[in-house]
Amino acid sequence: MHGLSELQFQDLVSSFLGPYYIALALMNGLAALYLWRSGQTKAWFNLPGSIGGKRVAITNVVVWLLVAMVFAVLAAIAGSGNTSIASLPEWLREAINNSTGPVVYSVGSSAVLIILYLFRGFFVRPAIAWAIWNLMWLFLGLSMTDPDFYDIVAKPDNVPIVMLVFLLAFFTWLATYRAVINDERIANGEPPLEKLDDEKILVWPDLVYTELICMIALTAFLIFWAIALPAPLEEAASSVKTPNPSKAPWYFLGLQEMLVYYDPWMAGVVLPSMIVAGLMAIPYLDFNKKGNGYYTIKERQFSYIVFQFGFLEMWITLIVLGTLLRGPNWNFFGPYEHWDAHKVEALNNVNLSEYVWQRGLNMSLPGALSFSDMPWIPLPAWLTAFLNPFLQFFSLLFGRELPGTLLVLGYFIALPPVMALTVFRGFYQRMGFIRFMIMANLLLFMASLPIKMVLRWVFQLKYLIAIPEFFFNF
Amino acid sequence: MPDLGETIRESQIWKSIFRHPMPVDRRNRIVVMLTNFFLHLHPVSIKKQGIALSxxxxxxxxxxxxxxxxxxxxxxxxxxxxxxxxxxxxxxxxxxxxxxxxxxxxxxxxxxxxxxxxxxxxxxxxxxxxxxxxxxxxxxxxxxxxxxxxxxxxxxxxxxxxxxxxxxxxxxxxxxxxxxxxxxxxxxxxxxxxxxxxxxxxxxxxxxxxxxxxxxxxxxxxxxxxxxxxxxxxxxxxxxxxxxxxxxxxxxxxxxxx
Known part of the structure; x- marks a missing residue:
């Protein structure tokens, strides 16, 4: 933590962690109280032996009360300045730093999401979800004592991302919880949960008062947030002092992260436009009539998986990666790693054309054609001047870059018909030619990012088509 | 001594703004949604699940x-x-x-x-x-x-x-x-x-x-x-x-x- 001595940092962290753990203890205490009062007490297991002839059961209420007590003890320890006890062990932090990188992060988050999806019936159980929820907060609290972690997470403009992650975890659980119940009900021939509360009620007072309470709560929350966390204000703007790293606002960092794999014209212009167009196209492409107005996964598995892949897996995890784990020179830094501007990472990525011509065929790269090399073509000078860039570009595209061009054209033009004839035959028949082609191309654009990631990681592939002369790299 | 609140609610000014009694009964709870500019964004009645926060x-x-x-x-x-x-x-x-x-x-x-x-x-x-x-x-x-x-x-x-x-x-x-x-x-x-x-x-x-x-x-x-x-x-x-x-x-x- 720059500018703070170790002691000052400990003071700062413990003044944060004390209330933090107390809040977590209260959260678990309230959960226990709620379960007890609403008669949802469940015996999870029995203690061995018996007292007075009665077996002693450990109920969920007891467990969450114990968890609350653990947090209360943590509050006492961390709040009194003993932050070294209430933190992750050094070796674990080292291990996490050393084992993480863009590959582990991306593959790992995909694996986690896939496991959560496949075993959602298990993970949405309130007790399991509540345990994971507690672990997430505990992990955050234990990590906060690390100065490098604190530095990044507690940066005022990064706080919303931490909130976003927790909110998404909660709401994804809520939606999946209801979807799992609905899917079971539908399988049993029952209507979804949403159908049960079918009676009409008056908007005044039920809805109007709910809105009023929401507004007051939100205002209180905003004022609290505004008092607790000052808005950032760095030194005055200077066009000569470039900060390292220079980052866009956090909600665009998924796009900035794509710059690792794509040139700006793709990552900054084409793909965002495709995202917007794709979002707008969703209602016109999704021909599935089911799942309108209630949570379900089984009734609309395809659209669910595609959306979650795009939203949670691509958009959100890339934002988290770009904001919290990308440091100076856009290098990857582990969560407990110091952002060292001098960290050097070898960049020896190779273009496909270099692979083919130089390494494969042992030739030098073919150059571009130009009318100046072909004086025998009887064209007026003004016309050749106009046509020359076109000739250069296309001779590079179908000459030097032919392998990549064929691959990309095959991907975007030949693959959709193949999809229509094989895996997506049913889709094609129901959607018709135009709608199917639009959907196929949107899907292929979306899939191109993970494909390029894997090509980069496995083959150090830089570009499939590399025509830097015309800023055309793909 | 008349009730102050009642005096206000009986006044011409109040009645010119709110053209119905307090929304405490079913009829006026409907009327309030129809006559108030800010509230008329809402429907008068709604299915119960439509306002469930979950x-x-x-x-x-x-x-x-x-x-x-x-x-x-x-x-x-x-x-x-x-x-x-x-x-x-x-x-x-x-x-x-x-x-x-x-x-x-x-x-x-x-x-x-x-x-x-x-x-x-x-x-x-x-x-x-x-x-x-x-x-x-x-x-x-x-x-x-x-x-x-x-x-x-x-x-x-x-x-x-x-x-x-x-x-x-x-x-x-x-x-x-x-x-x-x-x-x-x-x-x-x-x-x-x-x-x-x-x-x-x-x-x-x-x-x-x-x-x-x-x-x-x-x-x-x-x-x-x-x-x-x-x-x-x-x-x-x-x-x-x-x-x-x-x-x-x-x-x-x-x-x-x-």
Whole structure:
């Protein structure tokens, strides 16, 4: 933590962690109280032996009360300045730093999401979800004592991302919880949960008062947030002092992260436009009539998986990666790693054309054609001047870059018909030619990012088509 | 001695504003929704599940409320802020250090971040409940435009404090426009657009220039972003919000199983 001595940092962290753990203890205490009062007490297991002839059961209420007590003890320890006890062990932090990188992060988050999806019936159980929820907060609290972690997470403009992650975890659980119940009900021939509360009620007072309470709560929350966390204000703007790293606002960092794999014209212009167009196209492409107005996964598995892949897996995890784990020179830094501007990472990525011509065929790269090399073509000078860039570009595209061009054209033009004839035959028949082609191309654009990631990681592939002369790299 | 509240409610002024008795019985609870301008956005009655927080998450409403918070705090902040290179940074410093209402800036900034998050959560909920399906397809499209405008509002506002964070975030973000195909001076196809051997798309005529009003983030950009942030985009949002809410009602109210 720059500018703070170790002691000052400990003071700062413990003044944060004390209330933090107390809040977590209260959260678990309230959960226990709620379960007890609403008669949802469940015996999870029995203690061995018996007292007075009665077996002693450990109920969920007891467990969450114990968890609350653990947090209360943590509050006492961390709040009194003993932050070294209430933190992750050094070796674990080292291990996490050393084992993480863009590959582990991306593959790992995909694996986690896939496991959560496949075993959602298990993970949405309130007790399991509540345990994971507690672990997430505990992990955050234990990590906060690390100065490098604190530095990044507690940066005022990064706080919303931490909130976003927790909110998404909660709401994804809520939606999946209801979807799992609905899917079971539908399988049993029952209507979804949403159908049960079918009676009409008056908007005044039920809805109007709910809105009023929401507004007051939100205002209180905003004022609290505004008092607790000052808005950032760095030194005055200077066009000569470039900060390292220079980052866009956090909600665009998924796009900035794509710059690792794509040139700006793709990552900054084409793909965002495709995202917007794709979002707008969703209602016109999704021909599935089911799942309108209630949570379900089984009734609309395809659209669910595609959306979650795009939203949670691509958009959100890339934002988290770009904001919290990308440091100076856009290098990857582990969560407990110091952002060292001098960290050097070898960049020896190779273009496909270099692979083919130089390494494969042992030739030098073919150059571009130009009318100046072909004086025998009887064209007026003004016309050749106009046509020359076109000739250069296309001779590079179908000459030097032919392998990549064929691959990309095959991907975007030949693959959709193949999809229509094989895996997506049913889709094609129901959607018709135009709608199917639009959907196929949107899907292929979306899939191109993970494909390029894997090509980069496995083959150090830089570009499939590399025509830097015309800023055309793909 | 007549009751004061009753006196007020019996007065001509009160009755000219509220043309019905207090909404304590069924009839007047219906009438209040129909006769009040602010409430007539709502239907009179609604299915019980339509207001269950576990179904709606209230995120659309929260987003709208945050938009109102941003409007009010934004107008107040405009009193204290001059969008010039000379004054912008100092004015924000004054808000932080001197003015007693400086906390407005915090509310405005955190409200803006929160609004981006709640828009996403709202769309997340709408997707997961399949609420974009017929007959609500077009309202989803309007919603995507609102998402775009929300991001642009946040993006243009990011520049206004005129500190290092602001200027470089906007520089990084707007550098992308340089690479717009055909329309950016470092975009693919730019070389193909020439007129008599002279490039038509240069750093003084490309998409980035249109966004920044200059070759670099500077005085012109600050002015441009200020106007976009305070006038142009909010007006667009207000119009689309009106359409969005109106369509919610016209498309059959909040979604639910048929």
């Amino acid at each position: 179904y709606t998450w209230c995120m659309g409403g929260v987003t709208f409320f945050l938009f109102l918070v941003e409007t009010v705090t934004g107008v107040l902040l405009m009193f204290y802020y001059r969008p010039t290179v000379e004054w912008a940074y100092t004015d924000i410093q004054m808000l932080r250090d001197v003015h007693s209402l400086g906390i407005l800036r915090e509310i405005h900034r955190w409200g803006a971040h929160a609004m981006v998050i709640t828009v996403w959560l709202h769309m997340y909920r709408v997707f997961l409940t399949g609420s974009y399906k017929p007959p609500r397809e077009f309202n989803w499209v309007v919603g995507v435009f609102l998402l775009l405008l929300t991001l642009l509002l946040s993006f243009t506002g990011y520049l206004l404090p005129w500190d290092q964070l602001a200027v470089w975030a906007i520089t990084v973000g707007s550098n992308m426009a340089r690479a717009t195909p055909f329309l950016g001076h470092e975009g693919p196809g730019q070389q193909l657009l020439t007129l008599g051997g002279v490039d038509m798309i240069t750093n003084a005529s490309d998409a980035r220039f249109a966004l920044l009003g200059a070759r670099e983030v500077g005085e012109e950009t600050l002015n441009r972003f200020y106007i976009l942030h305070c006038i142009a985009i909010p007006l667009g949002v207000a119009l689309l919000l009106a359409i969005h809410f109106w369509r919610v009602r016209k498309d059959g109210g909040i979604s639910g199983p048929l």
